[in-house]
Amino acid sequence: MPEWVQFSAGKHFQDLIAHLSGRSVPEILVMPIMLAVILGFICGSSLILIWAERKVAARIQNRVGPMMTGPRKLAEFSMWTGGLLQTAADAIKLLVKELIIPSKTDPVPFIAAPVLIVTVCVTAFVVIPFGPALSVSDLNIGVVHVVSISSLTVLSIVMAGWSSNSKYSLLGGLRSAAQMLSYEIPLIFALLGPILLAGGLSMQKMVLAQREYGCWFFLPSLLGFLIYYVASIAEVNRPPFDIPEAESELVAGYVSEYSGMMFAMFFLAEFANMFLVCSVAATVFLGGWLVPFMAVPEQMTPGYIALGTLVFFAKTSFLVFIMMWIRWTFPRVRPDHLMNLGWKYLFPLSLLNLLICAGVAVLKDVYKLNGWGVSLASLGALVFVLLLLQVVRVPRPTAFLEKV
Amino acid sequence: MDGNYGYIALFLLGGAGFVGFNFSLASFVTRLVQSHRPSRTKGLAYECGEPPSGEAWVQYNVRYYLYAMLFVIFDVEAAYMIPWAAEFRKLLAELGTLVVVEMAGFLAILLLALCYAWRKGALEWT
Amino acid sequence: MSEAIAFYVLSGLVLASAWSVVRNENLFHAGLSLILCFVGVAGIYVNLDAPFLGAMQVLIYAGAIAVLLLFGFMLTHDLMNAKQERNQHAAGIFAAVLMALVLIGTIAGAQWYGSSGQPVKFGVESLARRYMQQDLVSFEVVALLLLASLMGAVVIARKEEGSRD
Numbered sequence: 001m002p003e004w005v006q007f008s009a010g011k012h013f014q015d016l017i018a019h020l021s022g023r024s025v026p027e028i029l030v031m032p033i034m035l036a037v038i039l040g041f042i043c044g045s046s047l048i049l050i051w052a053e054r055k056v057a058a059r060i061q062n063r064v065g066p067m068m069t070g071p072r073k074l075a076e077f078s079m080w081t082g083g084l085l086q087t088a089a090d091a092i093k094l095l096v097k098e099l100i101i102p103s104k105t106d107p108v109p110f111i112a113a114p115v116l117i118v119t120v121c122v123t124a125f126v127v128i129p130f131g132p133a134l135s136v137s138d139l140n141i142g143v144v145h146v147v148s149i150s151s152l153t154v155l156s157i158v159m160a161g162w163s164s165n166s167k168y169s170l171l172g173g174l175r176s177a178a179q180m181l182s183y184e185i186p187l188i189f190a191l192l193g194p195i196l197l198a199g200g201l202s203m204q205k206m207v208l209a210q211r212e213y214g215c216w217f218f219l220p221s222l223l224g225f226l227i228y229y230v231a232s233i234a235e236v237n238r239p240p241f242d243i244p245e246a247e248s249e250l251v252a253g254y255v256s257e258y259s260g261m262m263f264a265m266f267f268l269a270e271f272a273n274m275f276l277v278c279s280v281a282a283t284v285f286l287g288g289w290l291v292p293f294m295a296v297p298e299q300m301t302p303g304y305i306a307l308g309t310l311v312f313f314a315k316t317s318f319l320v321f322i323m324m325w326i327r328w329t330f331p332r333v334r335p336d337h338l339m340n341l342g343w344k345y346l347f348p349l350s351l352l353n354l355l356i357c358a359g360v361a362v363l364k365d366v367y368k369l370n371g372w373g374v375s376l377a378s379l380g381a382l383v384f385v386l387l388l389l390q391v392v393r394v395p396r397p398t399a400f401l402e403k404v
Numbered sequence: 405m406d407g408n409y410g411y412i413a414l415f416l417l418g419g420a421g422f423v424g425f426n427f428s429l430a431s432f433v434t435r436l437v438q439s440h441r442p443s444r445t446k447g448l449a450y451e452c453g454e455p456p457s458g459e460a461w462v463q464y465n466v467r468y469y470l471y472a473m474l475f476v477i478f479d480v481e482a483a484y485m486i487p488w489a490a491e492f493r494k495l496l497a498e499l500g501t502l503v504v505v506e507m508a509g510f511l512a513i514l515l516l517a518l519c520y521a522w523r524k525g526a527l528e529w530t
Numbered sequence: 531m532s533e534a535i536a537f538y539v540l541s542g543l544v545l546a547s548a549w550s551v552v553r554n555e556n557l558f559h560a561g562l563s564l565i566l567c568f569v570g571v572a573g574i575y576v577n578l579d580a581p582f583l584g585a586m587q588v589l590i591y592a593g594a595i596a597v598l599l600l601f602g603f604m605l606t607h608d609l610m611n612a613k614q615e616r617n618q619h620a621a622g623i624f625a626a627v628l629m630a631l632v633l634i635g636t637i638a639g640a641q642w643y644g645s646s647g648q649p650v651k652f653g654v655e656s657l658a659r660r661y662m663q664q665d666l667v668s669f670e671v672v673a674l675l676l677l678a679s680l681m682g683a684v685v686i687a688r689k690e691e692g693s694r695d
Contacts, residue, residue, distance in 0.1 A: 031411065035418040095430050098439045103447035109562060111427070119419030126411045137411045140653070141581045144486060145412075148585040151593030155565060158600055162558060166449035177597060178468050181475040188482045196489040201582075201654065256450050261430030265423055336529035339471075343527045347478075347518065351511060354489070358504060361493055366501075401522040409576050413536070466687055469605060472598040473683040477676050479594045483586050484661070484672060491658035503662055506669070513673035517680045526684045 011133075034136050038125050046271040047087045049320065053271075055080060056324045097260035105257065106163040113160035114258070114265035120152045121272045128279050129203045131289045131309030132300055142203040143195060146280055147188055150235070153273070154180045157254050160266075164257040172253020175243050175335065182339055183234040183241075186346035190228040193221035193350075193357035194284045207288035211296055213371045216287040220360045220375035223353040223382065225285040227346050232277035233323060234342070236270060240330040243338060278319035279312075286315045356382070470526055481514050536577045544570035557603045564599065568592040582654050 058065030066083030075082030161173015289308035
C-alpha cells in the first residue's frame, strides 16, 4: 500500500498552509474548511445539474430549454451555452418566496424533515474519493458509512409526509418510504459483490483493489452494477420510479405542503443525492479516479491527482447523464410493478451476483487464474445462460412461488 | 489509517447549521421584501382548491408495515454478510472453502425466507 | 480529552432523548426522539473505536427498526393525541428496576477488554473471524431465527389484513 493513500484532502490543506505560512496547523482548524468546501461543492454542483437536466430534457424533446437568463453572446452561440444563470435566478426566486407553514401541521418534524434530508446527504460526502488521496476523510468503513447514513433519508420523508397533515403528503410519503425500503435491500446486496472482491470497505482501498485486480469491478459483477444503478434511481426517487411524487395523482407527494426555501432544500437534496449515488457507483464499479490505460505512479504527482480527479468527474457525470436520459425516456412504473421489480427480480439477482463474485474470487485466489480472464468468462457464462433461457423457453422458473 | 471520525460529527452539525442558516436567511428576506403575509386560507392543507375535509392523520393499510418488517429482516441479514464479504479473500486463504460453504448455508436459509414470503403473497402490492 | 467531551455530550443526548421518549404524550414525537437516542448510541460506539458497530446501529436501528416503529404507531388510532393510561406506573417501575438489576449485574461481572491499558482493535476482521471460527453454529442459527421472525410477521400481517376487510 503506497504511502500517499493515507493522505486526505484535509492533510493537503494542512501542507499547503504550512507551506505558505511556514508554521503547521492542527487538523481541527482545517476541518471547517473541508466542510465549507463540500457545502459549496454541493450547492454549485446542484445548480449545474439542474441546469443540465433541463438542457438534456430540452434536447430529448427537441426544444432549446432555458436561454434567456445568462450571457446573451453565449446563448447566440449554441443551445448548450444558453441560460447558464437560470438556476441561480431560480434559487433567488425561491429565497424571496414566502415560507408557509400550514396551520394544521406538526411544526417541529415539518421543519426538521428538510434539515435532516440535506444533513444526511452532506455527511455521506465525507468518504467520497474525488481523486487519489482526495477524500475528505477515508474512513475504514467507507461504503457502509454511505449506505447507513443514507438510510436516514427515508425517516426524513416519513417525517415530511406525516407532519404535513395533508392527504397527498401522507400518501406520497408512505409510498416513498415503502419504495426506498424495498430498493435498499438489493442496493446493499449488490454492493456486497465488489466489497468481496476488494476485501475491504474503505473507498480508497476499493479503488486501489481495482488497480490490483486488473480490471474494474463492473466486469466481474456486471449484474451488481446494473442492480445498484437501478436501485439507486429508485432510492433518489427519480423517474421512472417517482411514484411518491407522481404529479398527476399525488400533486407533489411529500413535498406538497412545502414552499420557498424549505422546498428548495428538498430539491437540493434530490440533486446532491443523485450526484452521491453516481459517484459511489463510479468509485465502486468503474474504478473511481483510475485513469484507463495508464499505470498509477508509485510516487503520487500533482499531474496524476489532477488527471485522476478529472477522470472521476467524467465517470460520475456520465452516470448522471444516463440517469437524466432514463428520466426522459421511460414512463412511470406502476406501484405493484415497482415492488415486484425490487423484491422478485433485483433482490434474487443481487444474491446471484454475490455468488458469481465469490466464485470469481475463488478461481482467482485458489486456482491462481487471471482476474481479467475469469471476469470475462463469468460474464460470458451469464450471457450464455440468458441466451439459453431464451432459446429453450423454459416455463416461468418462478411459477412454483405463485401465491397459494 | 482509520480516517478521522470527527468529520462525521462536524458534517452532521455543519449540514444542519447550513440548512438552519438558509431558513433564517429566507425568513429575513421574505420579511424584508414583504412577501411574508400569512392568512387563514393559505394555512389550509392543499386539497385541489377545496377546503380539506377531515384530518389526514388516519389509520392506514397494514401492507406498509409488512414491507417494513421484510426490510428489517433482510437488512439484518445484510449486516451479517458485510463482514463476511469484506474479509472473504483473506479468510479464503486461511480457512479454505469452509468460508464458502458456511455462507452458502446462510444464503440458502435467506433464500428460503424469500421464497416463503413470496409464496405467501407477502410481496404482493394489493 | 476530546473523546471524554464527546462521551459526555453523546450521553447527555441519549439520556435527554430517552427521557423524551418516555414522557412524550405524542407517540409520533416519542418515536422521533427514539431515533435521536439510537443515533446518539451509534455516536458512542464510534467514540469507543467501533465504527462498524456504529454504522450498523444507524443502518438497522435508526434506518430500519425506527421506520418499522413509526409505521406501527401510524396503525394505531388517533396517534397525535393518545392519552397515556396513567395506572401503569407500578408495572413500569418494576420493569425498569428489573432491567437495571440485570444490566448492573452484567456490567459488574463482565470481563472488560482494554482495562489492561492496551487499546483493543475491534474491527470488521475480528467479527468475520468469529463468525467463521468460534461462532460458526450460532451464525447459522441467526439465519434460522430471522426466518422464523419473517414467518411470524407474514402470518400476523395476513391475519390483520383479513380482519380489516
